[in-house]
Amino acid sequence: MMRRFSLVFIFPLFFAGLGQAQTILPDFNAENLGKNKVRISWVNNFGNRCIQLNVQASKDSLKGYRTIFSTESPQLPQNGFIYVQSFPYKMFYRIFYILDSNQFMFSAPKIAGDILPPVTQTNKVDNENKDTLQFVEKKEMQVVNAEIPVKKPDPPRIISIYKADSLFTQLEYSVYKKFRDSVNKRKDTLLVLGQNEVQLKPFDPASIYTPSIFVLINQNGFVKLNLPDAASKKYKVVFYELDGKKLFSINNISDTAITIDKTDFIHAGWFKFELYENEKLIERNKILLQKDLR
Numbered sequence: 511m512m513r514r515f516s517l518v519f520i521f522p523l524f525f526a527g528l529g530q531a532q533t534i535l536p537d538f539n540a541e542n543l544g545k546n547k548v549r550i551s552w553v554n555n556f557g558n559r560c561i562q563l564n565v566q567a568s569k570d571s572l573k574g575y576r577t578i579f580s581t582e583s584p585q586l587p588q589n590g591f592i593y594v595q596s597f598p599y600k601m602f603y604r605i606f607y608i609l610d611s612n613q614f615m616f617s618a619p620k621i622a623g624d625i626l627p628p629v630t631q632t633n634k635v636d637n638e639n640k641d642t643l644q645f646v647e648k649k650e651m652q653v654v655n656a657e658i659p660v661k662k663p664d665p666p667r668i669i670s671i672y673k674a675d676s677l678f679t680q681l682e683y684s685v686y687k688k689f690r691d692s693v694n695k696r697k698d699t700l701l702v703l704g705q706n707e708v709q710l711k712p713f714d715p716a717s718i719y720t721p722s723i724f725v726l727i728n729q730n731g732f733v734k735l736n737l738p739d740a741a742s743k744k745y746k747v748v749f750y751e752l753d754g755k756k757l758f759s760i761n762n763i764s765d766t767a768i769t770i771d772k773t774d775f776i777h778a779g780w781f782k783f784e785l786y787e788n789e790k791l792i793e794r795n796k797i798l799l800q801k802d803l804r
Contacts, residue, residue: 533551533552533553534552534553534555535552535553535554535555535556535560535605535607535615535617536605536607536615536617536618537552537617537618538550538551538552538603538605538617538620539551539552539590540603540620540621540622540623541622541623542622542623543592546594546595546596546597546598547592547593547594547595548592548593548595548601548603548622549590549591549592549593549622550565550579550590550591550592550593550603550605551588551589551590551591552588552589552590552605553587553588553589554584554585554586554587554588554589555587556609557585557587558585558610559585559609559610559611560584560585560607560608560609560610561584561585561608561609561610562580562584562607562608563580563581563584563589563605563606563607563608564577564579564580564581564605564606564607565577565578565579565580565591565593565603565604565605565606566578566603566604566605566606567593567601567602567603567604568601568602568619569599569600569601569602570602571602571619572619572776572777573776573777575602575604575776577606578593579591579593584607600621601621601622602619602620602621603619603620603621603622604616604617604618604619604620605617612760614758614774616773616774616776666682666683667682667683667706668680668681668682668683668706669681669682669683669686669706669707669708670706670707670708671686671689671708671709671710672703672707672708672709672710673709673710673712678710693710696713697713698710698711698712698713699711699713701800702778702800702801702802719795719796720795721795722783722785722793722795722797723736724736724737724785724793725747725783725785725793725795725797726797727797727798727799728769731772731799731800731802732769732770732771732772733769733770733772733774733775733797733799734767734768734769734770735747735760735763735767735768735769735770736766736767737763737765737766737767737768738766739766740763740764740765740766741764741766743787743788744762744763744787744788744789745762745763745785745786745787746759746760746761746762746763746785746786746789747759747760747763747783747784747785747786748783748784748786749775749781749782749783750781750782750783750784751781751782752779752780752781752782752796754782757775757776757781758774772799775799777801778799778800778801779798779799780796780797780798780799781796781797781798781799782794782795782796783795783796783797
């Protein structure tokens, strides 16, 4: 029996009479109100199934998030709040909520956008210049004798490959795919650093570790728990950052096979874990989550 756990972040507080349509979880609205004020709002379509909801913020889109608000009424159908920044710097926001079915959700990070001013129509016409005044209504505009621009070809996508701390080579994406396939046939490793950056890590026999038979990565890159005796034994797994900071835990596991989504881990890289059987530690190991290169 397969059961899937997923995480997505979301922000909570109710506002009556908001000026625009609300966004249903796991999406949300982040609006820049000016004067270092940001309004976070959303619509809860889960009702009483939503049992916890926190709003988090960070200067980095991938890490360093801290909770800036935790609602006492996560079940409200419409919610939001205003966050006042100490200084006018760019912040990333996301929402984290938990459903009664033990689903942990993180929303995609979002930067607060400016609220567009309402469109107005000029009614007062200067009689002296009315013959030269042009009216533009909505998005309709007539263009006369306009030159059709010639679309320039997109520049080739270049992938930068680093080795240790220096640039190893740069390849066009079509050539890089062949290089990547050749690396996959060897024991070397390619780690994704960014959208167009990867790091080549030559095989090091001293760094070999024994993969777990209980906590592993499946062919789709998701974490899979393989616990054949889960029906008769009480299992628990706890995941940590490499520095020992606890991420989350799954208790009272009764399914023999569970798949955990990548987004639950917030970022790619190495993670430590501890597996307990009947409250007794039976394995301490680590797993590597690769970032997708699209």
